[in-house]
Amino acid sequence: MKSVNTAMGTNAPRLDDQLCFLLYTASREVTRQYQPVLKALDLTYPQYLVMLVLWEQSKPISVSEIGKRLHLDSGTLTPLLKRLEQKAIITRRRNDRDERQVDIQLQSKGLEMKRHAAEVPGKLLCRFDDAQLKRLQELREELKSVLGLLINE
Template identity: 45%
Template sequence: MTSTDTLALDNQLCFSLYRAQRLMTRTYQDLLKELGLTYPQYLAMLVLWETQGSVTMKELAARLKLDSGTLTPLVKRLVAMGLVSKERDVADERRTILLLTDAGAALRSQAEKVPAQIYTLCNSEGLDLHTVKGELDALSQHLSKR
């Protein structure tokens, strides 16, 4: 097999993205141990902090691109940890609203240092992380139109 082989693993864009994603997730996991969060829980908390502590399950699922079968156990763990509470929407009882608890809101101050730590750990000569993020966002947007 040659390096110009179109089916060579190292020539696949998908594998480069997969490998980088796994390493990035592992890097986040190491930092998030201090917060007591898994990476998916951290993403859910980011949405809650961004929305001032209130979001519906449907909105959270849409933001995280998760189905309810994946999101429900994640939210149950956040509730059990005392970071989030759930209540039914009084206007529409079919909707579940997630609310940050005081403990969940307080965790934000600890989490605020994570992005800077990630950028420090990922910083590499000749690599502009803001450009990489922008290009990945553009790729995601392009692929989501399909």
Template identity: 50%
Template sequence: MATPSSNPLHQVPRLDAQLCFALYSTSLAMNKLYRKLLRKLGLTYSQYLVMMVLWEQNEQTVSALGERLFLDSATLTPLLKRMEQAALIHRNRCPNDERQVIISLTEQGDRLREEAAKLPEQVLCASGCDVAQIVDMKETLNTLRASLMKNA
């Protein structure tokens, strides 16, 4: 007869066997690497994400930025205020709809683009992976995120 401790259904899950912990600890390691690399640019990781969206297409609404970055306006607004104080972005009310705020790059924010363009290669080197592995991993994670968001 099986005892509760020998029954696999009653065993406490091992930390190292958990996908959530692998994702969490990898995220911590990635953020630590980015913190080191972004210090030279004077950006936090969250600010870097906002800048990347604006470098792709300048003049975005706060809601469009939030959708792209999976952030709500309560999280995004203080971040954008700090970025405006650092002269990286401008925040202006939309003339056609006062409820919307348009975020655009300043010249100083736009100038960071060239330095930031070097980061992906540095991260690739630090990862110890080749480009194909990174692409596959990213696609797998995007699929996982989409599935989890459907069930959240």
């Protein structure tokens, strides 16, 4: 009862106890920790997420489909994808069947990066012991299921 009330009550909300703030902080903290590792791949963290989508595919995929997976819109993706194109990691091509769509395809450079990228999670997780990894994994499951709660409705 106590802690539910602190969240719902009429008191001023306490910063450190707010789920939203913890998510906001944790997300930025994790992104920060990815950065030095991703620097070797010359990718930002959002660019890395786009690459994960593309590596899962191997087929060309539309901008909106990428957006659906990452919950990002064209306002974010279009300039990001143009940067990946400039780095010769992907190509952007209008779809012949539906000229509204732009298909994103890996270039050979982008495909080859997959091998390097496979080492990324390990580099970040290696500093945790088994007990800590287990906690991360539990948090992941909790978060995955709560995210379902947040999104539906």
